Amino acid sequence: MARVALIKVFTGLNLGVSQLSGELQRAGHDTRLIYFKDFCPVPESEAHRYQRSDVTGMWIAARAKQMNCNTYKPFTEREYDLLLQTLRDFQPDLIGFGLTSVSFKECAETTMRVKQHFDIPVIWGGAGTVLEPERALQYADMICMGEGEELIVALADAIDAKRDYSHLPNLWLKRNGDIIRNPNAPLVDLEKIAIPDFEPARTVHINDNRIRHNVYPPNLGRQYNIMTQRGCPYSCSFCIESVYQDKYGKKESLRRRSVDIVIKELVQAKERYGIKAVMFYDDVFTTHPKWLREFAPRYKEEVGLPFWCYTYPRTTRKEEILMLKDAGCVSITMGVQSGSMTVLKEYNRPVPPAMSVQAAQDIVDCGVEIFFDLMTRSEYETEETCRETFNFLLDFPRQVKTVGFYPMTKFPGYGYSRKVEQEQRTLTLTDADYNYYHKLYLLTRTQLPRWLVRAIGNARLFRRFPSLIDPLLPKQLPFFYLDQYAIDLEDAFRSASGGGAALSEVERNAAPRPSAEPREVGSDARSAA
Numbered sequence: 001m002a003r004v005a006l007i008k009v010f011t012g013l014n015l016g017v018s019q020l021s022g023e024l025q026r027a028g029h030d031t032r033l034i035y036f037k038d039f040c041p042v043p044e045s046e047a048h049r050y051q052r053s054d055v056t057g058m059w060i061a062a063r064a065k066q067m068n069c070n071t072y073k074p075f076t077e078r079e080y081d082l083l084l085q086t087l088r089d090f091q092p093d094l095i096g097f098g099l100t101s102v103s104f105k106e107c108a109e110t111t112m113r114v115k116q117h118f119d120i121p122v123i124w125g126g127a128g129t130v131l132e133p134e135r136a137l138q139y140a141d142m143i144c145m146g147e148g149e150e151l152i153v154a155l156a157d158a159i160d161a162k163r164d165y166s167h168l169p170n171l172w173l174k175r176n177g178d179i180i181r182n183p184n185a186p187l188v189d190l191e192k193i194a195i196p197d198f199e200p201a202r203t204v205h206i207n208d209n210r211i212r213h214n215v216y217p218p219n220l221g222r223q224y225n226i227m228t229q230r231g232c233p234y235s236c237s238f239c240i241e242s243v244y245q246d247k248y249g250k251k252e253s254l255r256r257r258s259v260d261i262v263i264k265e266l267v268q269a270k271e272r273y274g275i276k277a278v279m280f281y282d283d284v285f286t287t288h289p290k291w292l293r294e295f296a297p298r299y300k301e302e303v304g305l306p307f308w309c310y311t312y313p314r315t316t317r318k319e320e321i322l323m324l325k326d327a328g329c330v331s332i333t334m335g336v337q338s339g340s341m342t343v344l345k346e347y348n349r350p351v352p353p354a355m356s357v358q359a360a361q362d363i364v365d366c367g368v369e370i371f372f373d374l375m376t377r378s379e380y381e382t383e384e385t386c387r388e389t390f391n392f393l394l395d396f397p398r399q400v401k402t403v404g405f406y407p408m409t410k411f412p413g414y415g416y417s418r419k420v421e422q423e424q425r426t427l428t429l430t431d432a433d434y435n436y437y438h439k440l441y442l443l444t445r446t447q448l449p450r451w452l453v454r455a456i457g458n459a460r461l462f463r464r465f466p467s468l469i470d471p472l473l474p475k476q477l478p479f480f481y482l483d484q485y486a487i488d489l490e491d492a493f494r495s496a497s498g499g500g501a502a503l504s505e506v507e508r509n510a511a512p513r514p515s516a517e518p519r520e521v522g523s524d525a526r527s528a529a
Helices: 015-026 044-049 077-090 101-117 127-131 149-161 240-248 259-273 289-302 318-327 341-346 353-365 383-395 415-422 431-443 450-458 460-464 466-472 484-496
Strands: 003-009 030-036 058-060 066-068 094-098 122-125 142-144 171-175 178-181 203-207 210-213 223-226 277-280 307-311 329-337 369-376
Touching: 003 015, 003 077, 003 101, 015 030, 015 094, 015 149, 030 077, 044 066, 077 101, 077 203, 077 210, 094 101, 094 149, 101 122, 101 127, 122 127, 127 240, 223 259, 259 289, 289 318, 307 318, 318 329, 318 353, 329 353, 341 383, 353 369, 353 383, 369 431, 383 431, 383 450, 431 450, 431 466, 460 466
Parallel strands: 003 030, 003 094, 030 203, 094 122, 122 142, 223 277, 277 307, 307 329, 329 369
Antiparallel strands: 058 066, 142 171, 171 178, 203 210
16 A cells, blocks of 8 residues: 655645545555645735735736735745644655646745655646646656546555556656656546545645644535536637647547436535535536436436536527526536637637627526626737627626636646737737726626616726726625635635734625636646646
8 A cells, every 4th residue: 555645735626636536545545635725815906915826816806806816825834844744644655746837836845845854756747737847847756747547546556566657658757867758648537537535534734824634625615526527629729628639639538427427426425525515617517418418307316406517608508507407506607708709719719799698698597597707808809809898798698697807817838828929919908998898897797777888888988087987886796606715715815914804895705716726727637646
């Protein structure tokens, strides 16, 4: 039996390390799950008082106030001591880090600390590793360059048996100053992967100079996060899935677990953890109509909990939304990203705005709560395209909610990032321009008559003085469905302000989804190790 410590720097979806722990446990190895440090979301005006991730985590909240979700209190010597003592107590044979680009710098710092005290191999995996493998190998002894389930078990087996593991597929490692780049392994069979391990007895959480043992992963609350499939039928250039499609092929990359396996996992989670809701983090849940028709009645009968999922305009069909509602779906998020066809084409996302309007209306008509995702601050936006988005949102059903907007993030290696670099694109609109348009976008979500919202958008006075729009906007945005993270966010604000009162409702309601990480992750377990 090998002992493997799996570390997640900054709590987020946590699916990757939990999946790998499940694989190792099933194979007879021992694991420890360590969640090290939390982000501390704060208003952008206060962000200078905190440390920042290298990847900006801006969030446009109520009244277009800018929040930064990727800020954190400095890592302290006390926290490092708690981490090192946890590792000493566990005595691992292998230490793994699961990371995205958001936590790259902090994982590097933590790895260097760990390696000062432990002469055992360290492996990195996750989207951040796949995107920048050579950089990752400056810190880790080895990295996982694909899906990690089979590799982590093979690696633990080899370490336990004291066998050479330098030839394992998906593994890159350093030997005598050189990098051994083993070939990619085939994509895993999702029917054969283990149920993720969220067992509190194996979980440690370190933050704010404190250690907590026997905890359910801190982001979950009373929810259960699950993915029934990996991959996406679409290829948006700003998403990690387009990178995986380039690596494995689009058709091969998209796979879905059987209804039997999914229901088994959820029933077990319900019995073991007392969950009250389910969050399906599939990139697009509403694919594979045959699968949905089998899933819906079984979920209703055997699980029977309210759930949330993602949809996409092209896969939103009214009859299936009604079926999912009957099964327990109470909330859906639909990606829109822009109301300008010009911009959407640049994203390799050619969805006619009219199709998004109809899909949203169908969900509203079915009586299911709906949120939408919108990205702004893109290098392809102009005054004209922002005006197109405003006009689109005037046609978009006002019942569709938002918890705020994402600015575009240029992750390394993405098609969008390469395109911007090749074309030498830069932002053409100013912060003041975006402040104005963000307020107009939010104004379309109010109950004001459409003619009045349009008139405000056409009035020069409001363009010159955007603050005049503020009294017409709500002071807070709606919570994301059953969002325990929003409750945790209030605690984070209180802690960030020195233990005093929580900040205003505007800041408290600025939470995005339960994960504070940008949507780089895609299938989080796909490349974690």
